[in-house]
Amino acid sequence: xxxxxxxxxxxxxxxxxxxxxxxxxxxxxxxxxxxxxxxxxxxxxxxxxxxxxxxxxxxxxxxxxxxxxxxxxxxxxxxxxxxxxxxxxxxxxxxxxxxxxxxxxxxxxxxxxxxxxxxxxxxxxxxxxxxxxxxxxxxxxxxxxxxxxxxxxxxxxxxxxxxxxxxxxxxxxxxxxxxxxxxxxxxxxxxxxxxxxxxxxxxxxxxxxxxxxxxxxxxxxxxxxxxxxxxxxxxxxxxxxxxxxxxxxxxxxxxxxxxxxxxxxxxxxxxxxxxxxxxxxxxxxxxxxxxxxxxx
Amino acid sequence: xxxxxxxxxxxxxxxxxxxxxxxxxxxxxxxxxxxxxxxxxxxxxxxxxxxxxxxxxxxxxxxxxxxxxxxxxxxxxxxxxxxxxxxxxxxxxxxxxxxxxxxxxxxxxxxxxxxxxxxxxxxxxxxxxxxxxxxxxxxxxxxxxxxxxxxxxxxxxxxxxxxxxxxxxxxxxxxxxxxxxxxxxxxxxxxxxxxxxxxxxxxxxxxxxxxxxxxxxxxxxxxxxxxxxxxxxxxxxxxxxxxxxxxxxxxxxxxxxxxxxxxxxxxxx
Numbered sequence: 230x231x232x233x234x235x236x237x238x239x240x241x242x243x244x245x246x247x248x249x250x251x252x253x254x255x256x257x258x259x260x261x262x263x264x265x266x267x268x269x270x271x272x273x274x275x276x277x278x279x280x281x282x283x284x285x286x287x288x289x290x291x292x293x294x295x296x297x298x299x300x301x302x303x304x305x306x307x308x309x310x311x312x313x314x315x316x317x318x319x320x321x322x323x324x325x326x327x328x329x330x331x332x333x334x335x336x337x338x339x340x341x342x343x344x345x346x347x348x349x350x351x352x353x354x355x356x357x358x359x360x361x362x363x364x365x366x367x368x369x370x371x372x373x374x375x376x377x378x379x380x381x382x383x384x385x386x387x388x389x390x391x392x393x394x395x396x397x398x399x400x401x402x403x404x405x406x407x408x409x410x411x412x413x414x415x416x417x418x419x420x421x422x423x424x425x426x427x428x429x430x431x432x433x434x435x436x437x438x439x440x441x442x443x444x445x446x447x448x449x450x451x452x453x454x455x456x457x458x459x460x461x462x463x464x465x466x467x468x469x470x471x472x473x474x475x476x477x478x479x480x481x482x483x484x485x486x487x488x489x490x491x492x493x494x495x496x497x498x499x500x501x502x503x504x505x506x507x508x509x510x511x512x513x514x515x516x517x518x519x520x521x522x523x524x525x
Numbered sequence: 526x527x528x529x530x531x532x533x534x535x536x537x538x539x540x541x542x543x544x545x546x547x548x549x550x551x552x553x554x555x556x557x558x559x560x561x562x563x564x565x566x567x568x569x570x571x572x573x574x575x576x577x578x579x580x581x582x583x584x585x586x587x588x589x590x591x592x593x594x595x596x597x598x599x600x601x602x603x604x605x606x607x608x609x610x611x612x613x614x615x616x617x618x619x620x621x622x623x624x625x626x627x628x629x630x631x632x633x634x635x636x637x638x639x640x641x642x643x644x645x646x647x648x649x650x651x652x653x654x655x656x657x658x659x660x661x662x663x664x665x666x667x668x669x670x671x672x673x674x675x676x677x678x679x680x681x682x683x684x685x686x687x688x689x690x691x692x693x694x695x696x697x698x699x700x701x702x703x704x705x706x707x708x709x710x711x712x713x714x715x716x717x718x719x720x721x722x723x724x725x726x727x728x729x730x731x732x733x734x735x736x737x738x739x740x741x742x743x744x745x746x747x748x749x750x751x752x753x754x755x756x757x758x759x760x761x762x763x764x765x766x767x768x769x770x771x772x773x774x775x776x777x778x779x780x781x782x783x784x785x786x787x788x789x790x791x792x793x794x
Contacts, residue, residue, distance in 0.1 A: 250625075261635060261672065264666065265643070268650070269643075342544050355763050356771070359767070372567070373569065414786040465733050
């Protein structure tokens, strides 16, 4: 990997303070300040001030929490995250380990399993809609097998569990690839001799995996968990396509409050809530899943 | 040993099918005649394929224009992201300076930043800055989202090119800028192209910010979300749209497959 060679060039000694790197870094610094720090501050500001008078108020948060969809949105967002993320990590790990055995055809396999990285949540929703919709492929298959006579309706408000299942499945299908790539990059940083040494000392494959590979993979697992959980809190298009507003989620509510009810303030309150969720889950992961040295 | 091989191959086969079958199904759906899509019993494999469904999608009001908008936004994003991130990547790859590690960490942290959190306050700000409902406004947000990715790829590309070559050019009398342009840049081009291509996908796929920040100048994903939520677009429109959105992804992931691990891998030292 290119990455591991980073030190070679950098350790060249460089006398006197050189201002060139600071000048080179400045545009990125200013831009990120303008488009990351500013909106974050602005979101908090919008969420706690009155649009007319500019005075401090908690009314937007009260409107948000008083809304019918609020509790459901929190519950569904957390449920989807809790179901999808562990599945993504397990499947992602399995694929990464498979690729790492370097079986014949592993590069084609890697390419195929990485394809969903380039697929948006919107497109993934549409793909699985073609499967789960009333005249979709799933019903066609069930009918061919003689299991049903009339099309079953999977995506309906009367069956929230099915809706939830469809969303989770779509998320696992789409986002496992990112986890896989993170973990594979981590696996390739582990020197081959570690596993070899373990097997010389009589460790079986599973033992090697459990006691040598997985602990060394800690930082990558942590990164994968953090990235996937935070992205799961932003889940929007997949849900909107498969379930409309029957499965309310936080990002979806932010969208509806902004576009439908024209209230940027309540939408910002949702944005702040997502920010709080993301911040606290990252903190929890860093605090309680500390691998050797905590790299983010 | 052969049992293990068998296990590996069958697992690989099952997982490949899990990824590939839905892609295959949407591709079939996009070329299935409209009436077959609504038929019951629904045939799995249509007797004949047709371009009619795709043609219906592409002729749908606004689709063509929003596709152009999407491409324009993506190209603008690539330009902006490179102008801003490439110098920083060069600095990260070639210099050791104070604050380098914290900068790298900050850039990595932005990778996990919710587009949701950015978009809504920025929509309010953009109205004031006259950027609301403009393609430039969308491109600026996409630039912010792509900078972390462009930075990690481009940094790794520069790290991979020996600094000694640049130094040699400087000893032979060229300036640092000349050495960069004549020596490093040509060698970096494939990697830079990969970063550009990835930025294109990121912008082409981005839904939330584009939906929030535009009204009449929709990008393609924003238009599709709009026509599904607002207008309840018919199923064949949705399938054709889904297929149309993933075609670039299939090509693009293939082109940048060498850099897949760099994109998401842990690259902070």
